[in-house]
Amino acid sequence: MRIAAGVDVGSTQTKAVLIGANGDGVKVLSRSLIDTGANVRKAAEKAFDECCQAAGIAQADVGFVVGTGYGRYNISFGHTQMTEISCHARGAHFLCPGTRTVIDMGGQDAKAIGVGPSGEVLDFVMNDKCAAGTGRFLANAAEVMGLGLDDIGPLSLRATRPVKIATVCTVFVESDILSYLSQGKKPEDIMGGVHLAIAKRTMSLARRVNIEPLVTMTGGVARNIGMVRALESVLGQKIIVTPDAQFMGAVGAALFSLEKLGESFESSVWREHAVSSGD
């Protein structure tokens, strides 16, 4: 079995995935998830180490490692790097076949990617100026409300009269939320409004690529069911979310690794041949 790894060093969390390929096909062997923190290099090492331990595989047996994400150039052990855009497209194509659009909402970024029939990137847009639509926005909103990040999504689904959120600025929304709380609005209605505002904002960004079904959501925010539902209501179509949504970048990177591994096998065979014919 050929074993390949992908390590996705995100702004907030670092994800590692091991995949294995044999005659039966390709499958995900293990995953790991840790907070990136201040030391990007260490985070990548730790995520990779945990991932190998989870699969019971020695690091030396991993044939190829591809790094992706914003910290990809800080990975000490990676063989090469790919952009997270290519990796999310590739991962979604593999885990959710038929994906033509990826909406990736991570810790500090929001992206929409147009995906071709073989998993290639056709087009993409991303936020580069503003934290609206990112995990940071939702984490901030949760903090102001005194709620856990995992609780706000389900809570938002219980909204009956979502409040109107005029700003999508992560900083200003704090005072919006506080003033709604002081008016006695229900937490679920405030959170419903927050999710809807961010869904509208994200879809207006995403509409700059050609949105074709199937639409797959990736990134850590995909864990938030309220955000998925809000995006579906704004988009007017179903969005696919897999349990591995947060690992999609790492899965894509691991798939690229596997490809490289194939290439390097072939090239080493070719080199041997070339050498022998030179004799």
Add this chain to the structure above:
Amino acid sequence: MPLVAGIDCGSGFTKALVAAQDAPGSELRILGRGRARSGINVDQAAEEALEQALAGNARSDLNYIAATGFGRYNLNFRDIAITEITTAARGAFFLFPRAGAVLDIGSQTTRAIAVKDNGRVNTFKSNDKCAAGSGMFIARAAKYLEVPLEQVGNLSLHAAHAHPISSVCAVLAESEIINHVSSGVSVEDILRGIHDSLADRAGALLKRVGLKDELTFIGGVAHQQGMVRALEQRLNVKVNVAEDCEYVCALGAAVLGLRRLASRN
């Protein structure tokens, strides 16, 4: 002797200024100033600020209260509500009648106002959708750098080489600032880079309303000397800063309140 109060109910702080006119037609005399954190209850913050601004004068002697700022309609004991654009222009004109432009950087809003030669508003542009370019951007940066907000202006003034910041978003700037710190850039240089970036953003707004050779800078951020220096250097204009720069809208409200009172009597 008419006694008037201008109360500026800002998003961060509520500022009150009490002034008197000793004789009809004479210039207004400022008696006191006061401020309180705005919080949730506008009336309560305004009471607290007004109490300080009265400086021993009796509340019952006040003839007129003009409210301005973001929370002006929530102030129940007002006689009139005036937009902060009008009061900013009027207050700045009272202090520096020659400046044709006003820059107001508050905690949540940045505004550029072109002022006519009679103190009225000619035109204005405002950035209030996001914290980019606002005082809140600096407050956040100070928090990431663990520097008290009061020291920001002076530290920035002592920068050796301003270190540019590319983030526009106050939240996304956090990782950029942390990266700068961990790569050994001094706090002074980072803060000056932030002031330069804010000055450039303010300059873009000011150019849209028309900036000539003199500018009056108001709002709490005007206390930061590094920001004043950045504006002077990047925009190449004379920058006027009043000693009590965060009370200029309250002052403008008092001036206009007095005028309204005179026309009513």
